[in-house]
Structures are given as structure tokens and as C-alpha cells.
Amino acid sequence: MGANGESGGTTVLDDDFAEFSARVRGAWKRSATFTLSAVVTSLVMLMVSTMAVGVTRYVVVPRGPASLTTDLAFDYTTTAPTARASFAAVKFANVEPGEGARILSPKQTFDVEVELVVPESEHNANVGMFQVNAKLLTSTGQKLLERSRPGMVTYTSREVRWLKMLTRAPLHAMGMIDERQSVRVAVIENYKEDAASPFTSIEVTMKPHAGSEKLPQIYEARATIHLSMSRFASALYFYPIASSLILIGALWSSSSAVALVCLLFYVLIKGSNMDETKTQPPVTLNQKSKHAGAIADAIDSMDSTLSAHAPEQVNATSILDHGLRHRGNPNGSTS
Known part of the structure; x- marks a missing residue:
């Protein structure tokens, strides 16, 4: 019987060692499979995150400049000086070539600001309030929107002006600075571009306040269009590299963590099923x-x-x- 046990069959120790070896090989295979799958999944998630951020930037962030500026030349031969300027020559970059005179993409929201550069003179200090009227026009002269907002030259007392003059005298003597200030008036806010009637030009009129005929004397004037952007879009626009890296890192880490957890559960469940199949007692x-x-x-x-x-x-x-x-x-x- 001893000889038969050695030649015709296996001992209990041999069976246990074979089962242990099979379990070790199975665990090693599962570990190798999980590691390789984790690396591939991580690379795939990195590519997907990069593409997602790229698509988001394309959709959310305006292409080209975030603002357009044109100079205004007021006609002071009338009691209400008026200036008219067109933005058609400096259209935004996200406008398709076949859209004619359009300078903004349809449904784009924007603000319009009028800036007046005025001298710090006695006349402007005594002007007080004045009114700035703005009209948005199409290429054919059709009025789209009209708004009116008050403006005022910042008041500076005589003592403060003399103190500034003394402290800045060397710079004034060398012509490096002038006695001027900027008056900014937000005349139009959150206007959405009309798809059928595109905005191309602006007409600005200055009017004195009631009971006065005084208007501010100006050095120069300009009108600026600012595209309205959310904080998210602004961060992507003004900080493109930092915002893109942060978004890619956040998406990559979160998606990879979810994918790896799912992969780990799959490998563990599959491995346990294989172990149950291998451990079923064979027919002796x-x-x-x-x-x-x-x-x-x-x-x-x-x-x-x-x-x-x-x-x-x-x-x-x-x-x-x-x-x-x-x-x-x-x-x-x-x-």
C-alpha cells in the first residue's frame, strides 16, 4: 500500500502545496492585472480630462479680446455734443467670417462703458452732474437700445489740489504727468446681442443737468465693449494655464479614483469566483x-x-x- 501511495497517487502534503501554489499564482495574476489596468485607466482618464477641459474652454471662454474700444469725437457746436463711432472694423474674433457686419456672436451678453478724460480745471470742478446718453445702432442706423446715465467729475478742494501740485511739481515740470482724471460711466449693462439685428455702432450724447448749460471739457473720449463673463469664465480667460491645470488635475483625480475603486471591486469579485471554482473538491x-x-x-x-x-x-x-x-x-x- 505504501508503494501504491507513492506511485499511484499523491500525498496530502502534495495536495496542500499544490493548492497553496495555485492561490499564490492567482493572487499574483490579480495584482498584476489590477496594476496594469490601473495604469491604463489613469492614462485614459487623463486624456479624457484634458479633452473635457479643452471643450469647456472652447465653449465658455470667448476667443480673441474680452473688450473692444473705439474713440469718440464729440461735436461741441451744439448744446448737446454728440459722437458716433462704429465697431465694425474691430470685430471680436469669435464671429464667423460669413456673418457680415456682425461684431458679436448672437446671444452674447456685453456691457458698454463710456470714458471721458477731463482736465482738473476750475470749470470742470464747477460743472457738477451731467447726463450721458447712449444708443446702440445697426449698420443701417436702426436703434436697438437707448440708455442714459449720470456722470460727474470727481470733486477736489483747492487745498488738496495745491498739495498735489507741490508733491508732484518735479513730475509736472518734466511733463511726465498732467492734471487730468478719467470719468467712467457704465451706460449699458447686460445687453444680449440680437440674432436678427446685429449691433455695429454707438451714438453718445452729453447733456447738462437741469438748470445748467455747463458741460465738462474733455481731452479725449472712448467707448468700450466688455463681454459679460461669469467668474468661472473670467478665471479661464485671464488665467488660462493655471485654471486649465487645476481643472485637469481635479477631473483626473476624481475620475481616476472612481474608476480604480470600480476596477478593484471587479478584480476582487472575479478572483473570489475563480477561487471558489478551483476549491471545489474533485472526485477521488x-x-x-x-x-x-x-x-x-x-x-x-x-x-x-x-x-x-x-x-x-x-x-x-x-x-x-x-x-x-x-x-x-x-x-x-x-x-
Whole structure:
């Protein structure tokens, strides 16, 4: 029996070592698969995050400048000086070439600001309030919108002006600075570009306040269009590199974490199912011999039965059951 155990079968120690080796190989394969899958998933998530940020920048951030400026030349031969200027020559970059005189993309929201550069003179200090009227016009002169906002030259007392003059005297003497200030008036806010009637030019009129005929003297004037952007779009526009890196890093880390957790669960569940399949007890050699002997006894019983009975009276199930009982009770006794 010892020789048979060494040559015809395996010992319990060999079976345990084989099972342990199979488990180690399975764990190593799962670890290698998970590591490779994690690297590939991370690279894919990085590419997807970069593409997502690129698409977001394309959709949200305006292409080209965020503002356009044109000079205004007021006609002081009238009691209400008027200036008219066109933005058609300096259209925004996100306007399609086939859109004609349009300078803004349809549905784009923007603000209009009028800036007046005025001297710090006694006349302007005594002007007080004045009114700035602005009209948005199409290329054919059609009025789209009209707004009016008050403006005022910043008041400076005589003592403060003299103090500034003394402290800045060397710079004034060398012509490096002038006595001037800028008056900015936001005449139009949050206007949305009309798809059917595009805005191309602006008309600005200055009017004195009630009971006065004084208007400010100006050095120069300009009108500026500012595209209205949210804080998110502004951050992407004014800080393109930093904002893009932050967004890519945030999307990459979050998406990779979710993907890796899902991948880990998948690998663990698949590995456990494989282990359960491998650990099912195989059929031993003694069990195989017992069933083979039972089948042989059933065949012998069938031969003896066929010789005594007609073929139609033979029950194969009862014969096989008889063979199994005979193998279980070799003495031949029946219950």
C-alpha cells in the first residue's frame, strides 16, 4: 500500500502545496492585472480630462479680446455734443467670417462703458452732474437700445489740489504727468446681442443737468465693449494655464479614483469566483472505482436478466440500482 501511495497517487502534503501554489499564482495574476489596468485607466482618464477641459474652454471662454474700444469725437457746436463711432472694423474674433457686419456672436451678453478724460480745471470742478446718453445702432442706423446715465467729475478742494501740485511739481515740470482724471460711466449693462439685428455702432450724447448749460471739457473720449463673463469664465480667460491645470488635475483625480475603486471591486469579485471554482473538491480515485464497479455489476446483472426474461420486461434503472447496492454490500444481503 505504501508503494501504491507513492506511485499511484499523491500525498496530502502534495495536495496542500499544490493548492497553496495555485492561490499564490492567482493572487499574483490579480495584482498584476489590477496594476496594469490601473495604469491604463489613469492614462485614459487623463486624456479624457484634458479633452473635457479643452471643450469647456472652447465653449465658455470667448476667443480673441474680452473688450473692444473705439474713440469718440464729440461735436461741441451744439448744446448737446454728440459722437458716433462704429465697431465694425474691430470685430471680436469669435464671429464667423460669413456673418457680415456682425461684431458679436448672437446671444452674447456685453456691457458698454463710456470714458471721458477731463482736465482738473476750475470749470470742470464747477460743472457738477451731467447726463450721458447712449444708443446702440445697426449698420443701417436702426436703434436697438437707448440708455442714459449720470456722470460727474470727481470733486477736489483747492487745498488738496495745491498739495498735489507741490508733491508732484518735479513730475509736472518734466511733463511726465498732467492734471487730468478719467470719468467712467457704465451706460449699458447686460445687453444680449440680437440674432436678427446685429449691433455695429454707438451714438453718445452729453447733456447738462437741469438748470445748467455747463458741460465738462474733455481731452479725449472712448467707448468700450466688455463681454459679460461669469467668474468661472473670467478665471479661464485671464488665467488660462493655471485654471486649465487645476481643472485637469481635479477631473483626473476624481475620475481616476472612481474608476480604480470600480476596477478593484471587479478584480476582487472575479478572483473570489475563480477561487471558489478551483476549491471545489474533485472526485477521488476510490469514488471513481466504486462507480465504475457499480456500472460493471449492473452490466453483469443485465446479462443474467436478459437471459431469463423478455427484453421488454427489463428495467434498466432497477438493474443499475441493484448494481450499486451490490457494491455497497459485497456479502450479497439485501434489505
